[in-house]
Amino acid sequence: EIVAAAARALADGTAIPLPDTSLAKDASPLKQSAPVAAVSPPSGAGAASLRGRRVVVTSGPTHEPIDPVRYIANRSSGRQGHAIAAAAAAAGAEVVLVSGPVALPDPRGVAVVRVETARDMLAAVEAALPADLFVAAAAVADWRPQAAADLKIKKRDGAPEPVLQLDRNPDILAAVAGRREGRPRLVVGFAAETDALLDHAAAKLARKNCDLLVANDVGAGSDVMGGAENAVHLLTRTDGAPRVEAWPRLDKAEVAHRLVARFAAMLDGGRA
């Protein structure tokens, strides 16, 4: 029933009814400052087409080399990002998927650019612009080892254990959302958090200047990372205040289809 209700709500362009318990469990101050609310029904609601739109999606983790055989990574199967690329292509968009290392097949009808590091991913995204829609679903590593060794680092008895000095990686979402020229009309970020989900997500929405943020709780027991399902919150801003919409737990492909319908409505709604 929840799924059917959510589908009807989406088709109507209204908010999905929130289960009573969904925010009651959350001790976040956002509960008071940003009540869960409907996003404004887009004028083009019901039309889920992205025909004629150019879409760039990032997906998967990045791998940041320590040496030729070792790396730092974020946990990410790429399932949600790949599903969004596939759903956007199915909705008629021309899609470029910039993917870190994943064990997934390339989605149908999508141009896939495979990258390894955050810096490679940023370069590939910039090469794929301009676009109407940018969806930053990849779990980009925030840091990389300052200097990757050319040869495998060997263990040496008696030697002190190594210390990895980390450097900040480029922020791909902020870089695209902050472009003065060639900013995609709709920039969508993802936030995977283990704690204070809505606070962290609301802060990210504002800090990164994106239009829509998809937040998911990847804390212990959520089974989201690598799993087939996802339970997301959508965050948007209306007159500067964050608005939150809770979606039920759904298959990642279904989350993707609903997100794409939302993106299409937002792009259509913003048309003159």
Next chain:
Amino acid sequence: EIVAAAARALADGTAIPLPDTSLAKDASPLKQSAPVAAVSPPSGAGAASLRGRRVVVTSGPTHEPIDPVRYIANRSSGRQGHAIAAAAAAAGAEVVLVSGPVALPDPRGVAVVRVETARDMLAAVEAALPADLFVAAAAVADWRPQAAADLKIKKRDGAPEPVLQLDRNPDILAAVAGRREGRPRLVVGFAAETDALLDHAAAKLARKNCDLLVANDVGAGSDVMGGAENAVHLLTRTDGAPRVEAWPRLDKAEVAHRLVARFAAMLDGGRA
């Protein structure tokens, strides 16, 4: 022709002829001290059965958590280790495969224990012993972050970038090969090196007290990591001196079948 010759050589229990160039390119001093030579033809040559044998194989990487969403890993698809487990099962052995995170299906007829960290892998291996044969094909992370954070580490502007102090992980191969009681009769290690392959492999064979070492060059351009093929060197010791045998580049499943034939011959040859 090389493959056919190699197959004949294996069946005969003699060494595979080395291409003239295979060591000429290697500036290692091992070239002089350890000429490539045949291993002694095992008495049970030709019989590739592991019926009645208990085999423990490790495969894949380990993931060492930095926080709930980030980790350090070694590059490893698990293809070679999984293929060895499958080949051992096909040869009649009772096989336990202790696997780090991989994107591979469980091999048929094999009991699979999934683990994440090196410490988990060691515990699972020790729980799976005793065994006649232990094959350490996993790419175990040598180090782990000293303290994994319970919550996702947040970027903070103005704060210094984080430093990861690493701790040494347990050495699973050395722990099993060095057991005073319950040491498997045949302990096989793997060495993936980017430079000085044979020197590093010979040192590892001696240091870890294993009976056979499978060395592969994972340097730039080798395409071994994650690929379908592998070109290995087998190192054994005879009277304390390392002996090296070069195998041609083969599909990883074929490498696995030939290794299992060798293991069976060595176990049979060592019988009273």
